[in-house]
């Protein structure tokens with residue numbers, strides 16, 4: 001008889017891991033990291049992984065400090081006889097540097113894909129930032145599955161907001177905003193963004209005259225510095241003074257004080273999915289991931 005899969009939660013994804021554990025037959029694996037005073041890391045896998053399919057649930061925000069522990073864990077599991085390792089990275093890092101923007105610059109999306117493809121057998125992720133790379137298959141050589149948060153986000157909007165207007169802050173967001181708007185049966189518009197630097201962003205808001213009775217909802221895949229949403233928030237609070245904007249992000253990266261900065265700029269509330277654990281998580285992606293895993297292991 002086949003043993004059920006072994007689920008290891010490597011970094012903080014407890015809520016997701018609980019939903020997955022309840023939804024599919026799997027055992028919880030035990031793994032411990034020890035961080036030495038010199039900065040090196042040791043991994044111990046305490047579960048029997050021999051001939052088993054393992055799932056590593058490891059969201060990859062702040063990837064630099066996670067990557068060595070993650071790869072060591074994968075190599076340790078293989079050395080102990082694991083049959084197959086599926087990496088579930090609800091947030092997949094290093095997708096935004098998808099071309100060399102300057103002479104001599106490395107394309108980190110390619111390098112990161114090569115590293116993960118070498119150490120894992122399969123990848124499952126949610127709404128990776130696909131822009132100039134239009135499919136993970138262009139850079140990942142292992143089987144990859146892209147899941148979408150659109151259904152869960154649309155459901156949250158339908159059950160929490162009256163008369164919504166979905167707003168994408170830039171052309172890249174059209175893919176997410178359009179899909180969510182269709183599922184939530186709501187209108188949407190997409191703004192024009194000019195990025196001049198990491199925190200230097202200009203956004204052009206069209207006339208909002210026709211939308212005075214709407215609740216504006218800014219939707220983006222990643223909220224990092226928050227600047228992409230702060231600029232339209234500052235304009236929207238004047239353009240639709242009756243309803244301050246709600247911000248929805250799939251991935252709550254939130255660098256530095258981004259969360260507070262968004263509230264200070266005038267966001268009514270900030271809602272995110274739990275691909276990265278954060279106080280703003282209100283949308284659970286556990287079932288979306290569990291459904292995909294169920295297909296992967298049968």
Ligand code: R5P
Pocket residue numbers: 129170172173198220221222223224225226227228229
């Ligand atoms: C890039 O185009 C993405 O879709 C997001 O708009 C971007 O990553 C958000 O970054 P930040 O919060 O730093 O403006």
